[in-house]
Amino acid sequence: xxxxxxxxxxxxxAGLRAAIAxxxxxxxxxxxxxxxxxxxxxxxxxxxxxxALANNPEGKDDTPERxxxxxxxxxxxxxxxxxxxIMTSTAPEIIREMEHWGCPFSRFEDGSVxxxxxxxxxxxxxxxxxxxxxxxxxxxxFEQCVKHQVKIMEEWFVLGLSIDDNRTxxxxxCLDLHNGNLEMxxxxxxxxxxxxxxxxxxxxxxxxxxxxxxxxxMPFWAGVPIKDIxxxxxxxxxxFKNNVLMTEGCRGEGGYLINKDGExxxxxxxxxxxxxxxxxxxxxxxxxxxxxEGRGVEGKYVYLDLxxxxxxxxxxxxxxxxxxCIDFIGIDPIEEPIPIVPGxxxxxxxxxxxxxxxxxxxxxxxxxxxxxxxxxxxxxxxxNSLLETVVFGRRSGEDASKYVKDKEKKAxxxxxKKSLEEVKGQLNTIGGGNxxxxxxxxxxxxxDVMVKHFGIFRTGEEMKEGLEKLNGLIxxxxxxxxxxxxxxxxxxxxxxxxxxxNLCLTxxxxxxxxxxxxxxxxHFRRDFSKRDDANWLKHxxxxxxxxxxxxxxxxxxxxxxxxxxxxx
Amino acid sequence: MAYLKxxxxxxxxxxxxxxxxxxxxPEKGMTILEALFWILENKDPSLAFRCSCREAVCGSCAVxxxxxxxxxxxxxVDPLGEEITIRPxxxxxxxxxxxxxxxxxxxxxxxxxxxxxxxxxxxxxxxxFQSVKDRKKIDSLxxxxxxxxxxxxxxxAMGDPDYLGPHALLKALRFVQDTRDGAKTExxxxxxxxxxxxxxxxxxNCQKVCxxxxxxxxxxxxxxxxxxxxxxxxMFGFARSAG
Numbered sequence: 012x013x014x015x016x017x018x019x020x021x022x023x024x025a026g027l028r029a030a031i032a033x034x035x036x037x038x039x040x041x042x043x044x045x046x047x048x049x050x051x052x053x054x055x056x057x058x059x060x061x062x063a064l065a066n067n068p069e070g071k072d073d074t075p076e077r078x079x080x081x082x083x084x085x086x087x088x089x090x091x092x093x094x095x096x097i098m099t100s101t102a103p104e105i106i107r108e109m110e111h112w113g114c115p116f117s118r119f120e121d122g123s124v125x126x127x128x129x130x131x132x133x134x135x136x137x138x139x140x141x142x143x144x145x146x147x148x149x150x151x152x153f154e155q156c157v158k159h160q161v162k163i164m165e166e167w168f169v170l171g172l173s174i175d176d177n178r179t180x181x182x183x184x185c186l187d188l189h190n191g192n193l194e195m196x197x198x199x200x201x202x203x204x205x206x207x208x209x210x211x212x213x214x215x216x217x218x219x220x221x222x223x224x225x226x227x228x229m230p231f232w233a234g235v236p237i238k239d240i241x242x243x244x245x246x247x248x249x250x251f252k253n254n255v256l257m258t259e260g261c262r263g264e265g266g267y268l269i270n271k272d273g274e275x276x277x278x279x280x281x282x283x284x285x286x287x288x289x290x291x292x293x294x295x296x297x298x299x300x301x302x303x304e305g306r307g308v309e310g311k312y313v314y315l316d317l318x319x320x321x322x323x324x325x326x327x328x329x330x331x332x333x334x335x336c337i338d339f340i341g342i343d344p345i346e347e348p349i350p351i352v353p354g355x356x357x358x359x360x361x362x363x364x365x366x367x368x369x370x371x372x373x374x375x376x377x378x379x380x381x382x383x384x385x386x387x388x389x390x391x392x393x394x395n396s397l398l399e400t401v402v403f404g405r406r407s408g409e410d411a412s413k414y415v416k417d418k419e420k421k422a423x424x425x426x427x428k429k430s431l432e433e434v435k436g437q438l439n440t441i442g443g444g445n446x447x448x449x450x451x452x453x454x455x456x457x458x459d460v461m462v463k464h465f466g467i468f469r470t471g472e473e474m475k476e477g478l479e480k481l482n483g484l485i486x487x488x489x490x491x492x493x494x495x496x497x498x499x500x501x502x503x504x505x506x507x508x509x510x511x512x513n514l515c516l517t518x519x520x521x522x523x524x525x526x527x528x529x530x531x532x533x534h535f536r537r538d539f540s541k542r543d544d545a546n547w548l549k550h551x552x553x554x555x556x557x558x559x560x561x562x563x564x565x566x567x568x569x570x571x572x573x574x575x576x577x578x579x
Numbered sequence: 580m581a582y583l584k585x586x587x588x589x590x591x592x593x594x595x596x597x598x599x600x601x602x603x604x605p606e607k608g609m610t611i612l613e614a615l616f617w618i619l620e621n622k623d624p625s626l627a628f629r630c631s632c633r634e635a636v637c638g639s640c641a642v643x644x645x646x647x648x649x650x651x652x653x654x655x656v657d658p659l660g661e662e663i664t665i666r667p668x669x670x671x672x673x674x675x676x677x678x679x680x681x682x683x684x685x686x687x688x689x690x691x692x693x694x695x696x697x698x699x700x701x702x703x704x705x706x707x708f709q710s711v712k713d714r715k716k717i718d719s720l721x722x723x724x725x726x727x728x729x730x731x732x733x734x735x736a737m738g739d740p741d742y743l744g745p746h747a748l749l750k751a752l753r754f755v756q757d758t759r760d761g762a763k764t765e766x767x768x769x770x771x772x773x774x775x776x777x778x779x780x781x782x783x784n785c786q787k788v789c790x791x792x793x794x795x796x797x798x799x800x801x802x803x804x805x806x807x808x809x810x811x812x813x814m815f816g817f818a819r820s821a822g
Contacts, residue, residue, distance in 0.1 A: 111695075255634045502628070
């Protein structure tokens with residue numbers, strides 16, 4: 012049986028950074044990923060990564076404390092403050108580390124790493140490499156994996172997390188896509204870094220086709236609680252046609268948001284000083300309001316206007332945006348404004364873990380978007396997600412290295428065999444029946460339900476209706492046609508299991524969002540439009556039970572800044 | 580009405596190589612990737628193809644479409660006519676249908692030591708400074724998404740499985756031109772071989788097909804120049820020390 016001291020699941024930024032940390036500690040580590048690491052969606056991140064380097068002359072007074080304050084205010088005070096401080100105070104050092112490893116950041120005239128303004132930030136602190144920052148960071152970490160000879164098991168699809176009767180993590184069960192075999196992989200520690208879950212919202216997301224809820228659902232099914240999953244970020248600017256991301260860097264560089272009357276509408280919602288650079292929850296709600304109140308173009312979208320920036324600036328700082336616009340909608344942003352709508356972008360919630368990625372199950376860790384530390388609270392600031400991946404990826408790799416140090420280097424077969432049987436049983440239940448339902452129709456309808464009932468604006472009534480529809484889809488999913496029986500490269504099996512993960516996670520979102528009778532950050536209820544600290548300054552904690560997700564709570568760690576009204 | 584004629588092959592399931600024809604629904608603005616999904620979801624769930632980002636940055640979905648190596652996600656169905664033929668990338672073993680074994684491709688990439696080997700210890704609490712002008716020297720060289728379109732299109736890669744390939748050579752130049760890197764000689768020694776830059780016949784296919792509009796042909800030409808300089812220098816150095 013395959014055994015490694017540490018198994019990292021996911022080959023994006025958080026996963027690779029965790030694996031490098033373990034490898035540098037001399038630990039036997041392997042990365043298991045359904046994709047080759049360079050295909051991970053971290054590589055699609057565009058605008059940048061935050062750190063109070065104070066390289067920008069206008070940010071010379073910036074400090075990690077200010078960065079933490081902006082992060083916590085942006086989170087609508089739901090972030091755990093100590094965790095946010097850890098992230099922001101590690102930021103300058105970890106950016107330099109990435110630079111020392113070769114990351115090709117853009118530069119200021121003095122040769123230092125360039126920084127641009129981003130939404131909700133008091134200073135221009137977003138370090139960038141043109142508008143391909145995620146690509147550069149991911150390539151750099153993959154290069155370091157080559158250098159350090161990190162073992163990578165690519166195109167292995169993890170389907171089960173193994174936790175033994177003593178509630179200790181023992182490894183994973185995976186489908187080797189190359190041959191269709193189910194394999195047990197033993198480990199003393201497992202780090203999940205499976206990324207985002209945008210495809211719960213069907214096509215109305217900036218996320219990759221492979222960004223689904225399965226990476227969070229799997230540990231949930233195995234008994235690990237998840238946290239704050241009702242907080243779903245909508246990015247204000249995704250392409251009207253296919254929701255491909257148009258980076259916040261567009262506005263950071265000075266781009267305007269304009270409605271059909273040519274008006275820069277953000278002045279109606281935030282101060283003149285802030286305008287387009289409000290935090291994402293507010294800018295998304297403002298944009299949606301413009302469209303709903305009839306000021307959208309053709310009633311459907313608004314414009315992101317970059318024309319006044321000029322050809323040179325667009326080609327230098329936003330070449331990727333220009334390329335996407337030309338390739339996918341036939342528009343050159345140098346000459347025409349870009350039609351945009353808000354689109355699902357990020358899950359603030361995820362696997363409940365602490366500042367070292369530790370969950371309540373010894374040996375099981377989480378890092379990156381699938382994790383909820385929590386540093387983003389109810390609304391994440393742009394530029395903080397890339398930062399989270401490398402900071403907490405490294406921390407979880409470090410902590411797991413210590414954890415496995417004195418453990419016996421041997422797979423615990425009985426626990427793994429039990430998990431293997433469970434995965435076989437699940438595959439049989441899901442795809443072994445003789446139903447007639449097309450799973451892909453269910454997937455599409457699920458996306459529609461989530462957008463309509465659990466979107467930017469929510470109400471109790473709409474959400475109740477949505478939950479009913481969701482339960483209907485869950486019932487229909489039990490009657491899907493059999494999964495295709497081809498052995499090798501069975502993508503039908505892969506996509507259907509991703510859908511199973513999405514259905515699980517959306518049920519949690521629905522229950523949690525209905526339960527939370529207030530508005531905070533990205534969770535905005537028209538029937539409870541105010542933040543309610545007296546009752547709701549707390550994390551939602553979800554646990555799996557045979558009867559469905561059970562909701563509990565966890566205290567928010569304050570201590571540095573008192574919650575205050577959020578004004579921009 | 581458009582048809583996709585797709586290469587099908589499953590060595591594990593005893594399916595011999597053949598082309599299968601699928602009729603597409605009349606839908607405007609469909610990409611080849613969306614068409615492949617439509618087939619998987621509605622006609623044939625055994626169809627195997629890779630994808631992820633659907634926005635031309637992850638490099639998963641490079642295939643051969645009507646005679647050209649392209650990304651399925653950014654290729655529109657409409658302009659391609661009535662019958663569209665799709666094959667996997669060439670010069671790489673086929674796992675199944677459109678999924679090829681990328682291992683040889685990444686093995687070549689690893690040969691050029693694709694990571695920064697710094698000139699000097701990093702400065703404490705500071706980044707390596709790099710002027711705007713120096714950063715420009717690696718512009719576009721850092722944008723490769725490793726999709727394999729260039730490698731598939733390269734006839735030299737077909738004839739010489741040890742050829743480093745346009746992707747690895749472009750990456751080599753990315754480090755050779757990075758002012759922070761200190762291993763120029765070491766890398767030039769790796770690429771200045773019969774399976775390296777001197778194998779390239781300057782056919783321009785890689786430049787023509789690159790979905791990111793990069794110029795591996797130009798990069799290889801630059802490396803050739805630098806390699807000649809490096810070779811002369813080492814010969815000269817050798818001659819002097821021998822004399």
